[in-house]
Amino acid sequence: MGDWLTELAQSAPLAPYLVVFGCLLASGFGVPLPEDIPLILGGYLAGQGLADPAIMFPGALFFVVGSDVLIYFLGRRYGHHVPKLPLLRRFLTPTRIRWAEIKLQQHGGKFIFVARFLPGARTAAFFAAGVFHMPFWKFLLYDGSAALISVPLILGLAFIFHEELDMAKSWIEKAEIGTLVVLGLAIVTVIIAKGFIKKRVLHPKAPGGQIDL
Numbered sequence: 001m002g003d004w005l006t007e008l009a010q011s012a013p014l015a016p017y018l019v020v021f022g023c024l025l026a027s028g029f030g031v032p033l034p035e036d037i038p039l040i041l042g043g044y045l046a047g048q049g050l051a052d053p054a055i056m057f058p059g060a061l062f063f064v065v066g067s068d069v070l071i072y073f074l075g076r077r078y079g080h081h082v083p084k085l086p087l088l089r090r091f092l093t094p095t096r097i098r099w100a101e102i103k104l105q106q107h108g109g110k111f112i113f114v115a116r117f118l119p120g121a122r123t124a125a126f127f128a129a130g131v132f133h134m135p136f137w138k139f140l141l142y143d144g145s146a147a148l149i150s151v152p153l154i155l156g157l158a159f160i161f162h163e164e165l166d167m168a169k170s171w172i173e174k175a176e177i178g179t180l181v182v183l184g185l186a187i188v189t190v191i192i193a194k195g196f197i198k199k200r201v202l203h204p205k206a207p208g209g210q211i212d213l
Contacts (some may be wrong), residue, residue: 016042016051021063028067034119035064036154043158053159061151068116068126068143075130091128092184100124104132109142 023038042060045051080097100121103111112134115125129139 016045017055017059020051020056021059024060024063024068028071029123035122036192039151039154040158043155044162046155046157047162057152057155060155061147064151065140065144065147068122068147069140071123071126072130072136072139075127076133077130079131092124096121097128097131100128101131104128104134105110108140109134112142113138113146116143116150149210151211 020038020042023033023041024035027033027035034107039060042051042056046053046056100111100115103121104125107114112129113123115121118125125140126143
């Protein structure tokens with residue numbers, strides 16, 4: 001990292017938190033800034049002693065989940081009118097929202113969990129969950145569970161390997177890929193098992209347009 005960042009942190013003790021938390025909030029609203037970048041920065045600053053881990057770590061988790069919750073309630077309260085606003089219509093396009101709605105209909109809460117690991121899908125997925133009035137406790141359960149995996153993982157690796165950020169980045173990428181593979185296998189197994197039970201035991205007639213949340 002540049003010397004300017006060190007000087008900024010030393011001259012303004014709150015600056016590291018404002019930068020990291022502000023970027024996380026912007027990323028949560030769909031701004032094309034990978035969430036990993038401010039998280040890596042937060043772990044690096046804490047590892048360098050420029051930020052307090054006791055503040056940075058829980059604060060980062062709060063702002064990550066908090067921005068998701070805000071998107072959820074925007075969808076729940078205003079529905080499809082929100083994407084017409086100048087700021088959000090660039091990120092919540094009709095195509096993205098429709099895609100997220102279809103996936104939510106197909107997979108319910110599991111899609112919310114997986115979407116946390118997919119930067120291009122997060123905002124639309126959480127917005128669609130609000131539009132469909134997914135119970136808030138269920139949304140928070142799926143999203144919070146995923147955040148408890150990704151956020152401490154990235155912060156922790158950047159904190160431990162703050163002097164070797166290239167190594168930390170490599171580990172993070174491998175860990176996320178491994179997590180997605182495991183999640184994918186688990187979801188496929190659940191879907192196959194549910195289909196088998198319905199076909200062999202319940203023999204239901206699938207109603208058209210039903211949303212399984």
